[in-house]
Amino acid sequence: MTFEPQQRLDTNAMRGSLNDHARAVAASLSTEAISPRLLAGAIQVIEAIALLLIGGLSWLASSQGMATLGWGEAMLVIAAPAIAILGIRWIGGYAVAALRNYLPILSRILIGWGLTIAIVAAGSFFFELETDGRRAWLGIMFLLGAAFFILERVTVSALVERWTKAGRLERRAVIVGGGELAAELLTALGDPTSTDVRICGLFDDRSGDRSPEEVAGVPKLGTVSELVEFARLARIDLLIVTLPMSAESRVLQLLKQLWVLPVDIRISALGNKLRFTPRSYSYLGPVPLIDLFDRPIAGWNSLLKRAFDIVFATLALILLSPVMLITAILIRLGSPGPVLFRQKRYGFNNEVIDVLKFRSMYHHMRDPSAKIAVTKGDPRVTPIGRFIRRTSIDELPQLVNVLRGDLSLVGPRPHAVNAHTENRLWDQVVDGYFARHKVKPGVTGWAQINGWRGEVDTPEKIRRRVEFDLQYIERWSVPFDLYILMMTPFSLINAENAY
Incomplete structure (x- = not known):
């Protein structure tokens, strides 16, 4: 499904539009949730x-x-965990309900572990492996493994129970739409504890009998325009649209508003007369859903990217520390004022973060809000500042932001909150601008190595930046990040627009 994203409202305006009830609910959900899948x-x-x-x-x-x-015995030692893990997955031993309540599943896990040991013993006999009569190996492995499972599952159960009561172990969901279709969905879901999804509220533009203030005990928190800000504040994971597929124009209108959020977006297929193949659906309990958008770089991919950032940012800081030290000394000798400069910029999910840079302007002429873009020959920029801006050395302190978790090494560049072109903020210039914030911003990015760095003095330049940013989000992989890092030094050769 393709469409042209519509223009977004300014973030501050959206925050003002969120009603008090929805804001209070969002505040209660502001803590970071633990992903059940993770x-x-x-x-x-x-x-x-x-x-x-x-x-x-x-x-x-x-x-x-x-x-x-x-080698034969080593293969059996390695095979045992693989067989056991696959067996536990097959019996549903890693579902949140099984992790929370260990008693019903523990006996099945222990039986499965016993069968695993039997398979290992049969393997040693079948492949005629020589164990010199040390069959005690299998007995000891069974006893130690059984003891481990008992202690581990009891401990995990206690932790999961604690996290569940604290509201941290859940996927937070919102229903888009109200009335009868929302009631049917909530009825089909049944017991809220049967899944790892928590329905936090309903958002619907309709009012009156068509969309009452409460459906099956779930409150209506506002309109769809308010949902965008609520989803960010409450760290929502999943949006479920309960509109019929026949209402194509309304569905597309909703998606134009919601696709910029870093969440999974699904359409409920309950009562849908248009049937697809079973593989076209995902399921929330017994409810079939049609997948529209997935949150980018989520789950294990997010951990992989974080590990990538920590390793390579640490190496970069070590290797570039002489350059950073010399730069700091030259800045200090060149003009009075601090060496580092902090600027408010947009981070992941539209959160405002403090980004570190080497100071490139005279201290008394600094512009922390970026109200006035730096241009060629700008008198506010110091002599050393011109050099470090053209070579992007001024960006090196952002490696500290990477280690702190504010930035990633590779991603859409973080833009200043007041960045604008032709007296218009960039989210007013580019349709769907905030979709670039569905991932963490980066020290370097796909747009930058393709020549879109430096001054942004025309609407076309910011449009092209955003276009490449969205391409990066769609194409992300670790090899892609490595390629961008490797190409970054070469892209610095072209400093035509870097002032």
């Missing part, structure tokens, strides 16, 4: 590593040392 994945990794260590320790306890562990 938790399940983390538990699987922990159990796999623990079972691998248990296999090695069991062999060590029943033999003369690890030197006696041959």
Whole structure:
């Protein structure tokens, strides 16, 4: 489904439009939630590593040392965790309900672990592996593994219970639309504790009998225009649209408003007469959903990107520290004032962050709000400032922002909150401008290595920047980030628009 995104309202204006009730609910949900999918994945990794260590320790306890562990036996030690994890996944042992209430699932896990040991024993016999009669290895591995599962599942259960009561372990969802279709959806979902999704409220432009103030105990919090700001403040994960697919124009109108949010967007297929193949649907409990948009760089991908940022930002800080030290000394000698400069810029999800830069202007002429764009020959820029701006050395302190988690190494560049062209803010110049904030901004980016850096004095330049930013979000991968990092030094050769 394709469409042209509509123009967004200014963020401050949107904040003013959010009603008091919705703002209070959003404030109660402002803490960062723990992704159930990420938790399940983390538990699987922990159990796999623990079972691998248990296999090695069991062999060590029943033999003369690890030197006696041959390739065949090593393969069995590695296979045991893989078989066990797959079995636990098959019986639903990583669902939030299973992690919260360990008693119903623990006996099945222990039976599965026993079957795993039996499979390993059968494998050693089938492949005629020589174990010198040390069958105690399998017995020790079973006992240690069983003890681990009991202690681990009891501990995880206590933690999950605590996080659930604190409202942290959940996917936060909002229903877009009200009335009968929303009531049907809520009825079909049934017990709220049966899934990891929490329905936080309803948003609908209609009023009166067509959209009452409460549906099945879920309050209506405002209109769709208010939802955009609410979703950001409340850290919403999922939007469920309860409009019929036949209302195509209304659905497209909604998506034009909502696609800029870093959330999953789904349409409820309950009662939909138009049927697709089963693979076209995802499910929330028994409710079929049609997937429209997915949050970019989510789950394990977000952890992978964060690890990438920490490793490479640390290396960059070490390697570039002489350059940064010399730059700081030259700035200090060149003009009075602090070495570093802080500027308010848009970060992930439209949050305002403080971005660090080397000071390139005379201190008494500084412009922290970026009301006046720097132009060629700008008298506010110091001599050393001209050089570090043209070479982007002034951006190097942002590596600290990366380690703090405000920025990523690669992503859409963070723009100043008052950045404008021809007396218009950039979100007024470019349709769907805020969609570039669905991921963390970066020290460098796809737009920059394609020549779109420096002065933005025409609407076309900012449009092209945003176009490349959105391309990056769609194409993201670790190799893509590596490519952009490698090409960044070469892109600095072209300093035509960097003043």
